[in-house]
Amino acid sequence: MAEARVEHINLTVNDPDATANMLVELFDWRIRWSGEAILGGYSVHVGGTDTYIALYNSGQTQAPIPGDSTHNSLMALNHLGIVVDDLDGTEDKVKAAGFNTYSHADYEPGRRFYFDDKQGLEIEVVSY
Numbered sequence: 001m002a003e004a005r006v007e008h009i010n011l012t013v014n015d016p017d018a019t020a021n022m023l024v025e026l027f028d029w030r031i032r033w034s035g036e037a038i039l040g041g042y043s044v045h046v047g048g049t050d051t052y053i054a055l056y057n058s059g060q061t062q063a064p065i066p067g068d069s070t071h072n073s074l075m076a077l078n079h080l081g082i083v084v085d086d087l088d089g090t091e092d093k094v095k096a097a098g099f100n101t102y103s104h105a106d107y108e109p110g111r112r113f114y115f116d117d118k119q120g121l122e123i124e125v126v127s128y
Helices: 014-028 085-097
Strands: 010-014 030-037 041-047 052-057 080-083 099-105 110-116 123-126
Touching: 010 041, 014 030, 014 041, 014 052, 014 085, 085 099, 085 110, 085 123
Parallel strands: 010 052, 080 123
Antiparallel strands: 030 041, 041 052, 099 110, 110 123
């Protein structure tokens, strides 16, 4: 039997199109689908062939509370982890897009850095 794997996650964001376009630009992904979604909302599916992120907005989405940490909230997303082959090249793209990188670390079995997108979504970029 094959090992189970994550096919997608569904994440509520302020602007699904803007977030999808950022992910396409930085990680060479593609928009797989976009359109009407549950509760009168709108979704964009962005990713690769086998996995993707569904970016959703209901039209009534509430902004996070400034300074509020997701680490103490049940079922909250703390960060999005993305594996790349070329960590340094990807970091160059992230910086060129105007994002600040932080928490660089070399650890067994790889290397990583983090950045926050324009709406505060923390993204970890890792290379093994």
